[in-house]
Amino acid sequence: MKYVKELIPYLIVVLVVIIIRTFLITPIRVNGSSMFPTLKNNYIMILNKIKKNTTTIKRYDIVVLKEDDYLIKRVIGLPNETISCEDGIIYINGKKIKDSYGNGVTSDFDPINIPKNSYFVLGDNRENSKDSRYYGIISKKEIKGITSFILFPFKNFGKVD
Numbered sequence: 001m002k003y004v005k006e007l008i009p010y011l012i013v014v015l016v017v018i019i020i021r022t023f024l025i026t027p028i029r030v031n032g033s034s035m036f037p038t039l040k041n042n043y044i045m046i047l048n049k050i051k052k053n054t055t056t057i058k059r060y061d062i063v064v065l066k067e068d069d070y071l072i073k074r075v076i077g078l079p080n081e082t083i084s085c086e087d088g089i090i091y092i093n094g095k096k097i098k099d100s101y102g103n104g105v106t107s108d109f110d111p112i113n114i115p116k117n118s119y120f121v122l123g124d125n126r127e128n129s130k131d132s133r134y135y136g137i138i139s140k141k142e143i144k145g146i147t148s149f150i151l152f153p154f155k156n157f158g159k160v161d
Contacts, residue, residue, distance in 0.1 A: 024050055027151060028070050034123030034130065035062070035072055037103055038160060044152035045072075045160075049145040057146065060101065060161070063121065064144045072147065073131050073138075074101055077112070077120030084111040101161075102126050109133055119143070 020026075030043040039045070039062075047064050057063065057075055065071040077083035077092060084091045088105045091097065099106070104127035112132075114120050117140045123129025132138060150156045 024048075028064060028072070028147065030072055031069050033128055034125050035074070036125040036128075038062075038074075038101060038124045039072065039150075043150055043156065045147045046149045046151060047145040047147050048149075057119065057140070057143065059097075062147050062160070063119070063138075064147055065121070065138060065142050066144050070144070071130075073121035073123055073129070075119050076122050077114045077132070079114055079116050079118055081114050081120075082111050083114060083120050085109050104128070107133065112137065117141075 026047050026049070028045050028047045030039045030041055030045065032041055047070075057078075059075055059078055061075045063073060063075055065073065076090065076097075081092050082094070085106050085108045087108065089096055090099050090102075090106060101124045102122070103125050106122070106126040112120065114137055118137045119140070120132045121138050122131045122133070148159055148161075150158060150160055
């Protein structure tokens with residue numbers, strides 16, 4: 001009985017950590033170069049699982065999707081918009097948008113209507129990214145959370161746009 005009483009604080013700590021990682025925040029690792037130069041391979045970031053459900057996902061937010069491994073992409077197209085790319089220029093509802101995060105040439109694609117509760121995502125490294133041009137429209141259910149904070153490497157510690 002004495003050992004059980006000694007174990008209770010440790011079990012509580014383990015339970016709290018599991019709850020935090022499952023429902024609130026968890027560390028994630030950037031895998032690959034699809035978000036270069038904003039994010040580099042092996043950066044460690046914080047995935048905010050709450051923000052996805054409590055705020056509106058906005059254009060240019062960095063979101064995390066789950067496939068076999070985490071995919072980190074930038075939201076470009078929002079629900080109920082039409083997105084296209086012509087001559088490397090992205091258009092939303094027929095109007096050119098500011099694409100200050102795109103690195104490299106964005107391959108052209110025909111107009112795509114984005115349904116309610118769905119998003120069009122692109123990697124910042126436009127020439128080396130499997131994103132909505134490959135996977136198609138992303139439903140809000142597929143988004144695991146929003147990330148905007150680098151933990152490691154320490155020289156890059158802090159918020160990222």
